[in-house]
Amino acid sequence: MATFKAIRIDKAEKGTTAALVQFDEADLMEGDVTVRVEWSTLNYKDGLALTGTSPVVRRFPMIAGIDFAGTVESSTNPNWKSGDKVIGNGWGMGETHLGAYAEKARVKGDWLVRLPDGMSARDAMAIGTAGYTAMLSVLALENHGLKPADGPVVVTGAAGGVGSVAIAVLSQLGYHVIASTGRASEEGYLKGLGAAEIIDRNELSAPGKPLGKERWAGGVDSVGSTTLANLLAMTKYRGAIAACGLAGGMDLPSSVAPFILRGVCLLGIDSVMCPIELRKQAWARLSRDLDAAKLADITQEIALDQVIDAGAKVLAGQVRGRTVVKIG
Structure with missing residues (x-):
C-alpha cells in the first residue's frame, strides 16, 4: 500500500493537534524491519501525547502510540523474517520515532521481542x-x-x-x-x-x-x-x-x-530503554504469571478512530484496566 491509516500529531500555533489521516509509506523513518501492525493499546503516556498535555512528542509530524504487536512484513535484520510475530514498545516510538497507531511501522529489529508461545497479539497489547x-x-x-x-x-x-x-x-x-x-x-x-x-x-x-x-x-x-x-x-x-x-x-x-x-x-523502573534481555524475561514471565482470565476481564477494545477521544479519558481517570486498539 502507498498510504495507510495513522494517527498523526502535528505542531500547532498553540500546542499540538492529533488526527486520523492517510500516511505515506515513503515517509516512514529508517529501520531494518517493517511490521504490519495488528493491535496497539492505550497507555497514560499515549494520553499525554494525544492531548498535548505534556511535551511527550519531540519530533513532528509524529505517529502516536508507544506499543504494537503484529507480523513482520519485510526485514533485512538477520534475527527476523517475513511472517514472524513480534512485539514492539518503547525505544522512543510515539516520541522521537514514528509510532504504533498506524497500519505499518518501521523500526530497528533490535527493538523487537518475539511474541511468546501461546500469547496472541491482542493479549500482548492487553498487557502493553x-x-x-x-x-x-x-x-x-x-x-x-x-x-x-x-x-x-x-x-x-x-x-x-x-x-x-x-x-x-x-x-x-x-x-x-x-x-x-x-x-x-x-x-x-x-x-x-x-x-x-x-x-x-x-x-x-x-x-x-x-x-x-x-x-x-x-x-x-x-x-x-x-x-x-x-x-x-x-x-x-x-x-x-x-x-x-x-x-x-x-x-x-x-x-x-x-x-x-x-x-x-x-x-x-524505566520501560523505554530497558535492555532487550530484561524485556524478554519480562514478557516470558507475563506469559506464565499473568492469569489469562483476569487479563480478559480487565480489557476493553476500541478501534483506531476512537483512540483520540480515549486518550483524554485515560488522563481524566475515566478508564480502568487495559484498552486494546484494533488496527487492522
Whole structure:
C-alpha cells in the first residue's frame, strides 16, 4: 500500500493537534524491519501525547502510540523474517520515532521481542507497556529479595493499567496486596484481580511525616510525588518501592529518613530503554504469571478512530484496566 491509516500529531500555533489521516509509506523513518501492525493499546503516556498535555512528542509530524504487536512484513535484520510475530514498545516510538497507531511501522529489529508461545497479539497489547512495566517492577522487587512471607505489598493507581496488572501478578505469586485507589466504586473490580485490601488514595496523597508506621514490605507506584514519599515513609525495614510513573507529579517531597534509618530502597523502573534481555524475561514471565482470565476481564477494545477521544479519558481517570486498539 502507498498510504495507510495513522494517527498523526502535528505542531500547532498553540500546542499540538492529533488526527486520523492517510500516511505515506515513503515517509516512514529508517529501520531494518517493517511490521504490519495488528493491535496497539492505550497507555497514560499515549494520553499525554494525544492531548498535548505534556511535551511527550519531540519530533513532528509524529505517529502516536508507544506499543504494537503484529507480523513482520519485510526485514533485512538477520534475527527476523517475513511472517514472524513480534512485539514492539518503547525505544522512543510515539516520541522521537514514528509510532504504533498506524497500519505499518518501521523500526530497528533490535527493538523487537518475539511474541511468546501461546500469547496472541491482542493479549500482548492487553498487557502493553503498562503491564510490561508492572512486570519490570515485580522483577525489580524480586531481585531486591522481596518474598510473599515478608509482608503486604502496596499498589498505587490500582485501577489503572499498571496497577491492574501489578495486582493480578502479585496476587498470583502469593502476595497480600493492598490496593490504593481514588475510586471506591472499583472495590469489586480490584478484589476480583486479587487485592486483599483496598485503601483510599487520600491516605497517601497529603503531606506526611518523614517516617510513618511500617505498613508494607514493598510496593509498585505509578503516581509519584507525595504519594511515593508517603509509601517510602511507611515501608518496613529493608523493604523497597518500585517507582514507575508520575500520574501525581514528577516531584518527590521526601527526606533521607526512610533510606538511612530503615534501609528502604527506591527502585527506578524505566520501560523505554530497558535492555532487550530484561524485556524478554519480562514478557516470558507475563506469559506464565499473568492469569489469562483476569487479563480478559480487565480489557476493553476500541478501534483506531476512537483512540483520540480515549486518550483524554485515560488522563481524566475515566478508564480502568487495559484498552486494546484494533488496527487492522
